Amino acid sequence: MTAPATQPPLTPAKEPPRRGVGSGPGRDGMEGKTLNAFSHGFLVLWAVMIVLPLIWILLGNFKTDSQIKSSAWTWPTEWTFDAFQRGWEKGVGDYLLNTLIVMVVSVPLTMLLGAMAAYVLARYDFVGNRFVYYFFVAGAMFPVFLALVPLYFMVDRLGMLNTYQGLILVYVAYSLPFTVFYLHSFFRTLPTAVHEAAVIDGASHTRVFFQIMVPMAKPGLISVGIFNVLGQWNQYILPLTLMQKQSGGDADRSMLAQGLVSLMNQGNYETDLPALYAGMTISMIPVLVVYLSFQRQVQSGLTAATIK
Amino acid sequence: MHRKKYPFIAGFLILPVGLYVLLVIWPYIQTISYSFTDWSGASQNFNFVGLDNYKDLAKDDVFVKALQHNALLLVLVPTLTILLSLFFAFMVNVGGRGGAGGVSGVKGSGFYRVIFFFPQVLSIAILAILFKAVYRGDDSGLINGTLQAVGLGDKNHPTEWLNDPDLVLWCIVFVMIWAGAGFYMVLFSAAMQSIPRDVYEAALLDGAGRFQTFFRVTLPLLWETIQTAWVFLAILSMDAFLLISTLTSQDFGGGPDHSSEVISTYLMRNFQTYSKSGYACAMGVVMLLLTLIVSIVTLRLSRRDRIEY
Known part of the structure; x- marks a missing residue:
């Protein structure tokens, strides 16, 4: 990092063939190169x-349980999707459905x-x-x-423990706080002329x-929408507290993240780690797709929460 | 503009504000008032006990231990994360040499940006499952297995990362940095990009090296963003519940033998397992006060003149 300035644009001839890897000749070039x-x-x-850890655990989907437990460095022998099916049946499918039911309402309502x-x-x-x-802004602080x-x-007291509507209201x-904060600054920047014209034309x-x-x-709505989708998809502490079975006959309405952790802890999967990893993969895929396709908006949306 | 303005405003605000007050603000206020009671949570009967909960907290060894762990996290996580992400951001934005304008990121910076940020969008459940496997105590864990493979591990006495009282907190710190560094890299990148290029070019022309450019130009201009990042990371380290409760042993985490206990895990256990809701609320209030103090102190101590450009 201490490479002294070398005016790269001015000395193209002296530059090593691989430009840009930052190895311009300097007063103490060797030291610069090492750094x-x-x-x-x-x-x-x-x-x-x-x-590496992500690929490693994804490989686990295709290994057998005993393979996973014997050594970290084994290679899958059979490339089947059985684990996904087992994971799906062991509850991941239900958790996914529960999460979708909640978010189909909670995200638009939040927006x-x-x-x-x-x-x-x-x-x-x-x-x-x-x-x-x-x-509103203060609420984002604590x-x-x-x-x-x-x-x-x-x-x-509202009678909404372990109900979808209860969790939806809490999510919203x-x-x-963040949605209002973000959109507030966005609405401020919009031009007033169109608005005034519409009002003069008699629009309510x-x-x-x-x-x-x-x-x-x-x-702005798209950015903050992505933020809310990711945030609510990954929410853990709120469903953990609010979506516990209230009685023996109460349905299990766990959200995805919560359900996966409880499966991990229950030890249901102790004998079937590939299925647990498959469940994890299933929950990761939508996030991966959203992230890679809206990479720019996700990064700006998430960091905007911190700036200012 | 004045036609039916107030009914409209009221109509638009009533639902969001109502929901927010009912489910966010009111519980915050209740936390404070319950902290002065001996409420168990099960019934609506409780007595006002004044500051007893707070006095008990001061005498509670586990709570004091948790407080110390929080303090450790509060120092380590923001410092290490910010140093690392500043370095990344610098490399990715202005670390390169030999670009057309003389100021550019290193090769492949777009790639690094996508990869480094990715952990931020993973849910805590994924982090938990992933790192449980990475830290597994026999050689089926990624770290132990790799150490074995290169001949560094002891097959008969593998390191039990998450069950070793001396290591468990460090393992948590690592996961927090692993997940957070990319996010703050992107944050600092955004701030660095808003610094006009001519500032860097001027520094280059004056013969400043990367080191000097970083300390004399980038750092002072990024100061405000670093402050904000510090406050956010501090809030994160005050919490740390999700990771610790999912990765470590004991009900709601904190094990082994309270060696990774933090206020939030102890709070949850008091509330859900021991049914000591009033006591748990007092811990919540202590958390709130500490968060506020840390935020205010950070902003005050590091205040500098704002640089306009």
Whole structure:
């Protein structure tokens, strides 16, 4: 990292054939090269440290249970998808369905309520506007833990423990702070001229919102939508607390992440690790697809939560 | 603009605000008030006990231990994650040499960006299953198996990573950094890209090396982002529940023998297993106060003049 400046654009002739790998000739070129190699090596090493365990565990899908338990470095002998079927039947299929049922409602509802609140706060002056805004933003600061104990009893009092609607409402409430915060800044940047023109033409406030502002805010809605999909898909502590069976006859409505962890702990899978890994793979695939196809939006959406 | 403005505003705000107050704000407030009671959670009967819960906390050895572990995480996780991700971000954005403008990332930076960030989108269940397997105590675990394969491991006494009181917390720290470094790399990258290129080019022309560029140009200009990252990582380390409860032994994690206990795991156990809800709420309040103190202190201590460009 201490390679002194070498004006690379000015000395193309002296450059080694592999440009860009950062080995321009310098006053103390050798030392620079060593550090360079080290820095690069470290980047490669970290990439391996991320990819290797993931590939290793994915290979586990195709190994047998005894193979997995005997040694880390075995190679699958049969490439079958049996483990996926076993994992699916052992509950992963149900968990996936439960998660989908909740998210089909909770994500759109989060977006709708979040956009409504953010829009009003961003575009209308009224007494208490700033207060309500900071009220929302403050909620994003504190860990969910602080609310967990009373939240459990609150949902209990509403009679909504281990129900989809209960979890949906809780997901929406806990996703609102960030959604409002993000969309607030987005609505602020939209031009006012279109809005004013529509109002002059006699459009109602509600119509302006749904027919003009929402379509204009589409990029922001997509970013925060992806954020909410990933966030709610990966949620663990809320379902763990709120989606426990209330009685013997109560249906198991575990969410995917929660269900996988309980399967891991129950030891149901102790004799069938490939099926557990298959369940894990099933839960990973949608995230992987969303991440790789919306890579840019995911990264900007998630980091926007931290900036400012 | 004034036509029916207030009914509209009220109509749009009532549902989101109502839901938020009912399920987020009200429970926060209740946590504080329950922390002064001996509420068990099972019934609605409880007595006001003043500061007794807090006095008990100070005398509770497990809680003090948990607090120390949180303090350790609070120092280690943000420091290591930020150092590592700053290095990555620098390499990926301005670490390269020989680009057309003289300022570019190293080769393959797009690739690194995608790979390094990926753990951030994995759910905690996946991290738990993955690292349970990686840290497995015999040579079927990835680490032990690899150590064996290269001849470093002792076949008869493999390291029990997650069951070793001296190692378990370090294993958790590693997973937190593993999962978080890429995220903060992307965050710092975004901030670095908003620094005008001419600043770097000027530094280059003046003969600054990578080292100097980093410490004299990048770091001061990124200061605010680093502060924010620090606060977020601190909040994360105050929590740490998900990883510890899923990876370590004991009910809600914290084992072996409380050697990876943190406030959140102890809180959950008091609430769900011991039915000591009032006591658990007091822990929640301590967590809140510590989080606030850490955030405020970080922002105050590291305050610098804002640099406009």
